[in-house]
Amino acid sequence: MTTATMTTMTTAMGSPLDTARAQLQRELAVRHRGAGLPEPVVVPLGAADTLGFGQADPYAALRPTATVHLTSRAVLIGPWGGTPEDTACGQCLGMRWQRLRSRSEREALELGYEPYGATAWPVLTGYIVDAVWAAYCATFSGDRPAPASSSIADRTLPQVTRVDLATLATATFPLLPDPLCPVCVRELPDTAESARMSLGSVPKPAPDSYRLRSLQAYPLPTAALANPVCGALGSTTWINPASTTTAPVSGAHFVRGYTGLNDVTWSGQANNYATSRTLAYLEGLERYAGTHRRRGTAPVIASYRDLLADGRPVLNPADCGFYTPQTYEEDHLLSPFDPDREIPWVWGHSLREDRPILVAARLAHYGAGVDADNFVFECSNGCATGSRLEEAILHGLLELIERDAFLLAWYGRARLTEIDLTTCQSSAIHSMIDRAALHGYDVHAFDTRMDLAVPVVTALAVRRDGGHGTLSFSAAAGFDPETTVDAALSEVLTYIPHLPYQVAERHSELEEMAQDYRKVRYLKDHAQLYGLPRMAEHAREYLQPAGIRSLSETFGDWERVRPRTGDLLDDLRSLRDELTGAGFDVIAVDQTTPEQYRTGLCTVTTIVPGLLPIDFGWTRQRALLMPRLRTALRAAGRRLDDLPEEDVKRVPHPFP
Numbered sequence: 001m002t003t004a005t006m007t008t009m010t011t012a013m014g015s016p017l018d019t020a021r022a023q024l025q026r027e028l029a030v031r032h033r034g035a036g037l038p039e040p041v042v043v044p045l046g047a048a049d050t051l052g053f054g055q056a057d058p059y060a061a062l063r064p065t066a067t068v069h070l071t072s073r074a075v076l077i078g079p080w081g082g083t084p085e086d087t088a089c090g091q092c093l094g095m096r097w098q099r100l101r102s103r104s105e106r107e108a109l110e111l112g113y114e115p116y117g118a119t120a121w122p123v124l125t126g127y128i129v130d131a132v133w134a135a136y137c138a139t140f141s142g143d144r145p146a147p148a149s150s151s152i153a154d155r156t157l158p159q160v161t162r163v164d165l166a167t168l169a170t171a172t173f174p175l176l177p178d179p180l181c182p183v184c185v186r187e188l189p190d191t192a193e194s195a196r197m198s199l200g201s202v203p204k205p206a207p208d209s210y211r212l213r214s215l216q217a218y219p220l221p222t223a224a225l226a227n228p229v230c231g232a233l234g235s236t237t238w239i240n241p242a243s244t245t246t247a248p249v250s251g252a253h254f255v256r257g258y259t260g261l262n263d264v265t266w267s268g269q270a271n272n273y274a275t276s277r278t279l280a281y282l283e284g285l286e287r288y289a290g291t292h293r294r295r296g297t298a299p300v301i302a303s304y305r306d307l308l309a310d311g312r313p314v315l316n317p318a319d320c321g322f323y324t325p326q327t328y329e330e331d332h333l334l335s336p337f338d339p340d341r342e343i344p345w346v347w348g349h350s351l352r353e354d355r356p357i358l359v360a361a362r363l364a365h366y367g368a369g370v371d372a373d374n375f376v377f378e379c380s381n382g383c384a385t386g387s388r389l390e391e392a393i394l395h396g397l398l399e400l401i402e403r404d405a406f407l408l409a410w411y412g413r414a415r416l417t418e419i420d421l422t423t424c425q426s427s428a429i430h431s432m433i434d435r436a437a438l439h440g441y442d443v444h445a446f447d448t449r450m451d452l453a454v455p456v457v458t459a460l461a462v463r464r465d466g467g468h469g470t471l472s473f474s475a476a477a478g479f480d481p482e483t484t485v486d487a488a489l490s491e492v493l494t495y496i497p498h499l500p501y502q503v504a505e506r507h508s509e510l511e512e513m514a515q516d517y518r519k520v521r522y523l524k525d526h527a528q529l530y531g532l533p534r535m536a537e538h539a540r541e542y543l544q545p546a547g548i549r550s551l552s553e554t555f556g557d558w559e560r561v562r563p564r565t566g567d568l569l570d571d572l573r574s575l576r577d578e579l580t581g582a583g584f585d586v587i588a589v590d591q592t593t594p595e596q597y598r599t600g601l602c603t604v605t606t607i608v609p610g611l612l613p614i615d616f617g618w619t620r621q622r623a624l625l626m627p628r629l630r631t632a633l634r635a636a637g638r639r640l641d642d643l644p645e646e647d648v649k650r651v652p653h654p655f656p
């Protein structure tokens with residue numbers, strides 16, 4: 001045992017929380033005598049790091065079998081119940097609980113700060129101990145409290161009963177086993193064979209359907225995904241009744257990554273809160289899978305040069321783009337890629353070569369990373385979820401094509417053709433136009449296809465009076481043109497009710513960004529910058545389009561060639577062939593977590609090396625350096641020559 005570990009144990013075990021733990025252990029032991037119940041084992045929560053980021057947990061040996069967990073505000077009893085296939089231990093509970101703590105609590109626990117708590121707190125009165133003992137007896141004698149959730153997906157999971165120390169109120173919450181629990185999960189090496197994807201025929205509900213199941217078909221354990229004790233995705237969800245264009249539902253949680261604790265939000269925007277909440281959970285699970293690998297597999301640790309020497313198939317990270325030398329010199333969070341430095345790699349599958357391929361973990365999981373592989377900041381670009389791998393890969397590739405086309409149009413100053421929205425058949429589209437008008441906005445849609453045939457649509461909302469929130473952009477890609485227009489408009493409508501207020505609140509800060517683009521650092525900066533009236537001059541290609549055409553005229557060429565079969569694999573093959581025919585590889589990395597497997601979901605990240613990647617922060621724009629920015633507009637017939645440097649629009653993109 002090291003000196004640091006001994007210090008941690010002494011500090012934790014001498015804290016007020018541990019003193020209360022020892023008292024509760026004694027009091028429960030007295031009541032337990034002759035009760036014929038399992039012996040209570042009490043451990044504290046909030047006095048030591050259970051996630052393994054900081055100093056050693058002095059209760060690591062006891063925590064897995066503990067049945068009583070004392071926090072400063074409550075006593076948690078369990079896990080109890082569950083099926084033989086769904087078991088969770090006290091370590092799972094400790095990890096889930098800690099991830100829900102506030103930023104200050106997590107930083108204190110995970111960075112090893114010495115705890116300073118109130119003297120003799122919590123105070124365990126006789127009433128409190130009696131209440132805890134009564135809940136313990138009910139839980140472990142068979143007379144168990146009823147789970148709060150009525151869904152079968154939640155009721156079959158292990159449960160945790162919470163006794164509030166202030167009110168003695170009890171509540172029970174379902175607990176999903178943690179896939180990173182070192183007790184429940186034995187980590188195995190990631191292998192090429194496990195990454196091999198055997199894609200097959202996938203019948204669709206209809207030729208023009210690209211989702212295989214309805215939202216309601218997924219048995220989501222919603223109470224286990226969001227609850228204040230052990231929610232896998234966060235403590236709760238919240239609605240935004242102030243929105244007058246959609247019915248948004250959101251949630252959030254902290255994820256520790258290479259830049260510290262990051263606030264990961266997830267949301268759904270539909271026309272009713274029930275559908276929005278389901279969409280929010282699906283997006284939350286997708287981000288949960290995308291930030292870190294949660295499959296119980298250890299990455300391959302090697303240098304790029306050694307992998308080449310060993311003859312193993314490996315993606316060269318340079319093909320996905322790097323930043324400028326100046327960025328690496330000035331940004332202390334980044335360092336250039338070194339082919340001789342050992343970094344973590346994960347196995348993916350090349351659809352072009354039909355074989356496994358190693359991908360730098362930093363490119364596959366955008367919340368994970370180590371100091372050795374900090375050559376790029378990735379995002380969720382290309383991540384998608386479906387009920388089959390084929391479905392997830394299809395939608396991941398569509399997202400890559402959407403962002404690539406958007407950046408080509410923006411940085412390449414492409415003159416786009418506007419789509420006459422009055423020619424759309426969908427009543428939903430006309431309703432969105434009307435709702436935007438009530439907010440004082442006109443909405444437009446543009447054909448943003450470049451050298452790839454699949455429809456890409458950019459939506460733009462323009463505030464009529466030119467005030468704060470002047471412009472708002474979004475984009476979508478899909479096989480059905482009208483559905484793609486709908487998706488692009490739906491997204492832009494989620495932003496416009498709030499954009500004027502966001503811009504007004506940050507006006508001086510955004511004005512500084514307009515003067516110095518280097519101050520554009522975060523995702524929100526890009527979209528909110530174009531809420532300034534003065535930034536409209538940089539969008540003249542959209543405000544003065546090359547022409548306007550009906551929807552059918554715009555996409556008539558696509559409608560004549562696009563696949564219309566009952567098999568989703570035909571759609572995926574069509575998209576793959578389009579990309580490989582243009583000289584690109586198509587790679588998929590399976591990110592699916594155990595929590596998703598149980599609900600019939602798959603999540604992948606798709607990678608098409610050479611397409612323009614979306615980045616946020618003006619000094620971190622790989623797209624500006626990539627060959628495709630110079631050649632794609634010529635390949636698309638939009639220019640006679642390659643894009644010269646003087647024609648590149650060196651202004652931050654407005655992608656939200």
